[in-house]
Amino acid sequence: MPNQKHKQMPQSDVIHAGDATLRNFVGYRMKRAFNVVQADLTKTLKPFDLRMLTYTALVLIVDNPGLRQSQLADAMDIERPNLVVLIDELERRELIVRDRVPTDRRAYALRATLAGRQLYEKAVAAVTLHENAILADLPQDLRTAMIEALKRIEKAHRGRS
Amino acid sequence: MPNQKHKQMPQSDVIHAGDATLRNFVGYRMKRAFNVVQADLTKTLKPFDLRMLTYTALVLIVDNPGLRQSQLADAMDIERPNLVVLIDELERRELIVRDRVPTDRRAYALRATLAGRQLYEKAVAAVTLHENAILADLPQDLRTAMIEALKRIEKAHRGRS
DNA sequence: GGTAAATAGATATGACGCATAACAATAATT
């Protein structure tokens, strides 16, 4: 989890390394900004004993009852083996269940439990507050522009081979 | 390193999980877009035997001769113990040296070697091409808006305690 | 001047996110 240093010294006392070269790159700025988002998101989800990946998995399962693990892995853009331990954890906490699929004995249909849906509601509400705090300094036009930019970056490489 | 699946099937064959709830969050979009950037950056740096963190460290050292390890850790926003192995690796490859500081026998002044500066030039050029490819779909006004948004997100939490 | 506190760098360790290889069971294709 990216560090967010707690000790805040006056900026005048810190001898800064010049990072102008790195700041020329949007990717670098994205990294630094996302570190801030991720650190705050981690803090936000901790009371629910969720992490970014388990939260994402839970949301996708609640919103898509019957989802297959392979579909969930695709949606999350992670490798299937890495999903197994995430699903194991959500199942162990009784937030979801793996239902057998009569027509395909290889597959499971994932389904959220009542506890899972209730945790979903709380966690999504908390993440909404986290997001509002993170974006407090951004007027709506800047948010809209940013979303459009992020869409284009993500989309531009979906067809890459 | 975030997955970028190589197998590209027609989108019409994929049964998508609806991720509308997650897409409501800018943080989620940032994560997904940054995954794309990071995957491509990893590929870009691989021929130089660099990773994102060793590349960043090298750039900051080349641009700031005499930098202390604690300053570099601050600039990179990572914990000092985690910097040690990065500096070890750059030193082993003879890209940088740890100079003793006569006035402070605890500290080292980091300095890039000729090989380090040469690798810097090549890597920065490659990262520039990677960045141009990533941002090809973004008109300048969108880039400018995005940079401003990222600045505000990063800055808004610098003073947080 | 002596002592306590702070700093710089280091070692060790663990959690988590990511990748790949290989496997078994099952379904789909030829």
Added chain:
DNA sequence: AATTATTGTTATGCGTCATATCTATTTACC
């Protein structure tokens, strides 16, 4: 019927991140 592909799993390793603890040295304080 045989072959290929798919689904989920186990195992493993690498890299990024955090924290605890340590030694050597410098700075602050009395």
